Amino acid sequence: MFFIIVAHMLWDISEDVFIYRVSFRRWERTWGLNKKDLEEAYKNLLELKPVIVPPLEKKISRLRKAATSIRERMRRKLKVPVA
Numbered sequence: 001m002f003f004i005i006v007a008h009m010l011w012d013i014s015e016d017v018f019i020y021r022v023s024f025r026r027w028e029r030t031w032g033l034n035k036k037d038l039e040e041a042y043k044n045l046l047e048l049k050p051v052i053v054p055p056l057e058k059k060i061s062r063l064r065k066a067a068t069s070i071r072e073r074m075r076r077k078l079k080v081p082v083a
Contacts (some may be wrong), residue, residue, distance in 0.1 A: 017042065 016022040
């Protein structure tokens with residue numbers, strides 16, 4: 001239950017900031033938070049860098065090898081020439 005309450009509050013704040021473009025003054029009045037703290041948190045949120053995804057080349061090569069082996073087995077079983 002506690003997690004649901006926290007997640008709902010975070011959803012409301014992010015919805016107001018990103019979708020409705022509510023100013024920081026509203027949250028300062030509502031929660032008694034300092035405007036400087038809110039602006040700093042917002043800047044930190046915007047500066048987050050995306051997680052670097054490892055190259056997909058290895059996964060793609062593995063998938064190609066698997067597809068080739070499956071195709072070869074099917075060809076042998078069905079005795080159909082490879083296209």
